[in-house]
Amino acid sequence: MTEVRSVSNFPDERCVLVATDKFKGTLDAATANAAIARGLRAAAPGIEVRTRRVADGGDGTLAVLLENGFEAVDVEVAGPTLVPRRSVIGRRGDEAFVELAEICGLVQLPEGRLDGLHASSWGLGLAIRAALDLGARRIHVAIGGSASTDGGLGLLAALGAVATDRDGQLVTPDASGLLVVDNLDRSGLDHRLGGVAIVAVTDVRNPLTGSQGAAHVYGPQKGLDASTIVLVDAALERWARLLRPGFSPDVPGTGAAGGVGAGILGGLGGRLTPGAPYVLDTIGFDADLAAAQLVVTGEGSWDEQSLQGKAPAEVLRRAQAAGVPAAIVAGRVASRAGLEELGVRSITALVELAGSAEIAMRDAEPLLERAGAELGQWLGTR
Structure with missing residues (x-):
């Protein structure tokens, strides 16, 4: 000592x-x-x-809240490779708590095999739908520990947004789809989202793009090689413009969870909050x-x-x-x-x-x- x-x-x-x-x-x-x-x-x-x-918004955050007044609810979701699976979210009154790592994070990859281009945040969108089905009016989403770098494309697609390429064809809800996406139609988003406050609980403050962004800093941990990281970073820059006119990829926290922070802030009109203060206040x-x-x-x-x-x-x-x-x-x-x-x-x-x-x-x-x-x-x- x-x-x-x-x-x-x-x-x-x-x-x-x-x-x-x-x-x-x-x-x-x-x-x-x-x-x-x-x-x-x-x-x-x-x-x-x-x-x-x-905890601070990474894996293990839900377990902390389940010890402090939240009830565990079983839900049907999908893992990072889109394989259906059962998972758990938390509920307390009209508030729901969803942990990305528990749904489709790195720890959910089959045999731990990284899949940087094809891992998706789709399952997170399914978990948010499940929270809406429970009548949640406030949904906090802990977004640390993700397996994907899709900018929240999978999340938005699972909630009803339509992402297409230049030919009008649907893109896959992952980083490979992000590379070719040319249009995002949010008109089909679940209408219940309009009456719900969605807050991303983040454990990092990285911007969406650049040398400190989602692809460059966390891409290697998720299986992206050096040349692909450059392509994904450029795709995230384009994605920011599709999310919302004038949306800045420089906002701290938008690079969290491979860009899920940007998907929630820009695509769903939610907000970001630092994870550690939120958890300590809640418990x-x-x-x-x-x-x-x-x-x-x-x-x-x-x-x-x-x-x-x-x-x-x-x-x-x-x-x-x-x-x-x-x-x-x-x-x-x-x-x-x-x-x-x-x-x-x-x-x-x-x-x-x-x-x-x-x-x-x-x-x-x-x-x-x-x-x-x-x-x-x-x-x-x-």
Whole structure:
């Protein structure tokens, strides 16, 4: 454990709030939180430990909300390769919550095989239709973790829009269709959308196009090669003009989920909101924070991107605003920039505890428990 500076003046009765995001590819947030909490309780039995898993609009967000007042509803959708499948959305009163990653994200690709040109956001449109069938008046859509770079073409097509090429032929609802689309007719969109607020919950702020856009930044993760990325980026530029006259591809967040952010903002007239603040507000995080004398947060990899809209960074900002010191436990820590200014007093990297990344991933749960125990011992000396 690397101590940044000491924590002092704890009250006699201490409460620690453990609020991590998932350790991607290794553990979900609930398991990570529980392991840290076990270590804390074992090393410092007098400390009350509360756990809250957090998310930022990527995969795992729906699971967090289902623990906090949303009801799971089974729906018929389609995966990223258009194969029909059953999935789940959340419902609370007249509000619905849809997670793209759960519907047609990377984790839903058959055998994990990337298909950059043919993966589609079509299934997301089917999930939104299902929410409309339930009578939803507000639909929040978490759009992190997508498998496609279709600009939301599949999403809009599933909701009734008609996209055609120069010859008036329907295009496929994927990136290959995006390359040849010449016209978008939105007149057939499901009429119920007119009375519903649709909000894209984003975990990134990338624009639709350019060097920081959907194709260039995230295309390689989805199976697009260098030459195809250039073509898709140009197609997304044209797509922006089809979505709505005057629509700008430079709006932050429109590049989220391979351009689904643009599809919701420009094609459906929705809006975008940062994922981490939305989730923390929805689960009542600030009330838990008010009772804590220390908050522990983290994720699989803490790097220079972690402060750019990720859930643990939002935890740190809120802790700082509330005057609550913080500790970070992460799989690896590649950057410490800005952490001391955010009130971080302790940093633990599992890779350093384990001696290698391979062992850290293999033994993540016991290592998190050990990290919690070391943190509990450290607290006992304050």
